[in-house]
Amino acid sequence: MAHLGGVAAVTSLVLYLLWRVAFSLPTAPADQATAWALLVFETLPLPGMIMNTVAWWNLDSSAPPTDGAGLGLKVVVLIPTYNEPAEVLAPTIAAACALTPAHETWVLDDGDRGWAADLSRAYGARYVRRDEHRHAKAGNINHALGLMEREAAAGAEAVDVVAVLDCDHVPLPSFLSGTLGWFADPEIALVQGPQTFYNGGAFDDDGITGEQGLFFNVQMRARNAAGAGPFWCGSTALLRVEALREVGGVATETITEDMHTTLKLIRRGWKTVYHHQTLALGLAPATPGQYLLQRRRWGLGAMQILTLEKLWAAKRWMSWRNFHEYFNGTLWWLEGVATVGAFAVPALALASGAQTSTADPLVFAAIFAAAFTVRLWGAKLLMRRQIQWPTAFALRVFRIPVGLACLWWLVTRRSLEFEVTPKGAEGSRARGSSRRSSSRSCSWSRGSSSGPAPDWRGWCRGGRPRPRRRRRGPGYCCPSCCSSSVPRGSGPRSSPRRGATPTG
Amino acid sequence: MVCAPVTVGGAPGTLVDISVGGARVSLPAETPPPAGEVTVTLAGAEPVVLEVVSASEGLGGPRTVSLKVRPGDWAAYRVLSLWLFHTPAGAVPGLGPGVPAVACTARATGPAARGSDAAPARGATLPSVP
Numbered sequence: 129m130a131h132l133g134g135v136a137a138v139t140s141l142v143l144y145l146l147w148r149v150a151f152s153l154p155t156a157p158a159d160q161a162t163a164w165a166l167l168v169f170e171t172l173p174l175p176g177m178i179m180n181t182v183a184w185w186n187l188d189s190s191a192p193p194t195d196g197a198g199l200g201l202k203v204v205v206l207i208p209t210y211n212e213p214a215e216v217l218a219p220t221i222a223a224a225c226a227l228t229p230a231h232e233t234w235v236l237d238d239g240d241r242g243w244a245a246d247l248s249r250a251y252g253a254r255y256v257r258r259d260e261h262r263h264a265k266a267g268n269i270n271h272a273l274g275l276m277e278r279e280a281a282a283g284a285e286a287v288d289v290v291a292v293l294d295c296d297h298v299p300l301p302s303f304l305s306g307t308l309g310w311f312a313d314p315e316i317a318l319v320q321g322p323q324t325f326y327n328g329g330a331f332d333d334d335g336i337t338g339e340q341g342l343f344f345n346v347q348m349r350a351r352n353a354a355g356a357g358p359f360w361c362g363s364t365a366l367l368r369v370e371a372l373r374e375v376g377g378v379a380t381e382t383i384t385e386d387m388h389t390t391l392k393l394i395r396r397g398w399k400t401v402y403h404h405q406t407l408a409l410g411l412a413p414a415t416p417g418q419y420l421l422q423r424r425r426w427g428l429g430a431m432q433i434l435t436l437e438k439l440w441a442a443k444r445w446m447s448w449r450n451f452h453e454y455f456n457g458t459l460w461w462l463e464g465v466a467t468v469g470a471f472a473v474p475a476l477a478l479a480s481g482a483q484t485s486t487a488d489p490l491v492f493a494a495i496f497a498a499a500f501t502v503r504l505w506g507a508k509l510l511m512r513r514q515i516q517w518p519t520a521f522a523l524r525v526f527r528i529p530v531g532l533a534c535l536w537w538l539v540t541r542r543s544l545e546f547e548v549t550p551k552g553a554e555g556s557r558a559r560g561s562s563r564r565s566s567s568r569s570c571s572w573s574r575g576s577s578s579g580p581a582p583d584w585r586g587w588c589r590g591g592r593p594r595p596r597r598r599r600r601g602p603g604y605c606c607p608s609c610c611s612s613s614v615p616r617g618s619g620p621r622s623s624p625r626r627g628a629t630p631t632g
Numbered sequence: 633m634v635c636a637p638v639t640v641g642g643a644p645g646t647l648v649d650i651s652v653g654g655a656r657v658s659l660p661a662e663t664p665p666p667a668g669e670v671t672v673t674l675a676g677a678e679p680v681v682l683e684v685v686s687a688s689e690g691l692g693g694p695r696t697v698s699l700k701v702r703p704g705d706w707a708a709y710r711v712l713s714l715w716l717f718h719t720p721a722g723a724v725p726g727l728g729p730g731v732p733a734v735a736c737t738a739r740a741t742g743p744a745a746r747g748s749d750a751a752p753a754r755g756a757t758l759p760s761v762p
Contacts (some may be wrong), residue, residue, distance in 0.1 A: 215652050218706065219713035226718055243704070250706040298717045300732060326734045409717065409734060 133509025134181030136502055141174055144499035152487040162482035169473045172466070177507070179452055184510055188352035189404040196229070196308020201288040203231040203304060203366075204276070207253075208268045209295040210238045216411070218247060219298045225251045227304045231291075236268045265362075266378040266385035273369065273377055287369050294363035297323065297410035307366055307403050317371030317398035318357075318390060321364040321405065322348070325412035332413040332422075339523070340412070342514040348402045355447030357400035359390035364408045371398045381436060383544050384429025391437060391454065395445050416526070423527060427461035427534045428544055434458040435538070464531015467524055634736045636724045640697060641670040650674075650733070652713050654682065654700035661695055672699060676720025680708040 145167065153163050205224045209217055217235075224233040233253040237244045238261050248255040258271045269292065280286040289311060293299060303321075310319045322344035325332075332339070351358045360367070365386075372378065372389075374396055379388035390400060413419040433439065439455045446454070477484050485492050504517055537544070636647040638657055643666075645659040655672065665687040673679045682699035689695070701708045715723065719733040727733065 214709065218709040219652050219717055222710040222713040223717045226714060246704075247706050247709075251710060298713070298734075301718055301730075409732065 129509050130512055131185060131510075133506035134177075134184065135506070137506030137510060138174070138177050138181055140499045140502035140506065141177060144495065145171055145174070147495060148485070152485040152492065154483045154486050156483070159483040162477055162480055163484040166473065166477050166484050169469065176456065177503075179456065181510060183356070183449065183452070184346055184350045186353070187346065187349040187512070189349055190352065192307065192309030192312070192403070194309040194312045195305075196311065197305065199308060199312055201308060201311060202285050203229075203289045203291060203308065204272075204287050205231055205233045205291045205293060205299070205304075206236055206269060206272055207233065207293050207295050208236040208238070208265045209244065212295050214243065214247060216296045217244065218251075220293060220295050221248060221251045221253050223298045223300070224293065224303075225253055227299055227301065229304060229308070231304060234272055236272050238264075238268050263380040263385075264383075266380045266389075270377040270380070273372060276369065277373075289366050289368055290372070291366045292363060293408060294410060297363045297408040299364075299408045300406065302405065303364075303407045304366075306405055307407065310401055310403065311366075311368060313399070315397070315399045316401055317368045317393045318360050318400040319366045319403050320348070320358050320361055320400065321403045321407035323361060323364050324406045324409055326409040327411045327414065330412040330414040331416055332419045342511055344404075345514050346512050349404050351449075351453065352402050352404075353449070356449040356453060357394065358402040359400065360386040362386040363410065368398075371396070374398075382429050382432035383425055384433060387429070388433050388437075391433065394450060395443075397445070420526070420530065424530050424533055427530045428537050430458040430461045431534045431537050432544065435541070461534045462531050463524065464528040464533075465535050467528050467531065634724060634733050636733070637675050639671075639673045640699075641666050641672075645697075646694075647674070648696065650712065650716065652701075652709055652716065654685070654698065655712070657697045657699065658694045659697060661693055663695060665689075665695060666697055669702070670699070674711075674715050675723035677715045677723070678711050680711045681705070682708065 148167055148170070153167075154160055205227065207217075207220055207224060221233065221235060227233075233248075233251075235244060235248040235253050235255050237248075237255060237257050240257050245255040245257075256272055256275065258268070261267070263270070269290075273290070276287045289308065291299075291304060307319045307321065310316050323340065324344075325340070348358045350356070362385075371393055375389065375392035379385045379392060382388045393400065413422050434455075437454075439451075439458055442451060487495075508515055508517065634647050634650050638645050638647045638655070640657050640659060640663075643659055643663045645657045645663070647655060648658050649656040655674075657672070659666075666684050667687070669681050669683055671679045672682050681702065683702050685698040685700050687695060687697045701712065716734045717732045719727065719731070721729050724733050724736070727736070
């Protein structure tokens, strides 16, 4: 039925457009110009519909080829945190420490909280902090990676894989045991799992918006194909340390470090996979304000990647599918502009007084309604019913400011500040800067617990030389997906500091 | 709502709600109201000491007790967290193997939930099981 739906949606639009051209266009030059302008506007969704029908034709949910326990990988679970209360942090650390196979759990605290250190040690996790809190979560993880490298250089066992969990994403028992097997393939750099939320009733839980369901149940599964590997969504993911070293650590040039890092990985020929099994449970944005804040950050980060990587230009290392996924995926964040156009263009055509159709109004309305209904029906089938149109339309209007902010950023190219979705911090919003410059600074630097920091290039030098492979990797748009609910906790907190690790 | 057997101070009861920071338990009316700190044992988990926040009178019906983790008691946080997310097999009747208790989404509807102190005590159920 999904295939039928995709074909029906495309066909209905094509037939409608053909009818418009063949039977309803006016003949007067002035009217014709306006009618054609309207028609071109109505045609705009067609390329996207065709691409989505092709891209979402097949979904894949394969299991890893082998059991990861036998691979002998040294694994460290990283939990970056900043200002979240104990009620949020404790279950994540406790569950991470209880995972199998044997591993280490590191709590990366950018909040320098004494109770977090006590909590970590009580659960058997390692507590890591840094003196300089630059580049937010990316910098925090890079600091840990630098620490690992220095310790390995000093004789400690080298870490093969890091598993990254946002501090509110509590891992289920299968988080490591079910996913490590993917790393039997030496070309795989990233294993991304779905993000599932347990605070039902939150503004952005799966049942209301349908966004997360569509993204993780359809789009990401559809990308488990050659040349279309999924991207890192910030949490519930495992990364090969060697690959991270090769690309200089986690990207810090943009505020969507996860997607940007993935782009760097596929540029180097690494592969990524999506593991479609619930591996962790997190907290979704609880309020409309948190939702918009999060989406705005994702959108602006996508704009940064779009311009920094010049995604509109074809690249030798990028498959056609990844080109589509990344380019159209980042452009998607301008949908708010298109939404304004969807209201404004017909209104302007109407206000102009021009005749845009020669068809009888009732006939026009009937044909338009029929075509539109078939489009919605078919698209829903193609999306495997993971969308609720009334909510989707409402959210689309709600997200108009996000699209306009993205457009404004493209015009101004101003420096962006990392705006953290409050997560147990009672509205105290942390900010850290992420400059638009493409130059990388030493982001993990100078941690007190780790001695002198290496130059960032050390990562590149540290990795073994890799031959370039066929381009494989992720694409699409939907941004890094984190969560950010604010349960009212009573645990100890510290005040937020500029530049510390946001995890939402 | 999570319905599961539990003991409070040695008395058998039924779990009504639970979170990382506390729990709400329904006890038979004839059970003396607990006070202060009590040992709570969830099915398949280690016993934990929780602080009683409130206890209903239980006139003619079950008594509902709200409990919370003592400040800084990381061990109790750990036990409740693992019970919620790494739920022992068979701990919650009707819950399939491998399904965490936190996945229970039904709202409490029983007498205990409608009782005068059905609302979770401050700090007792955070983040609450949805």
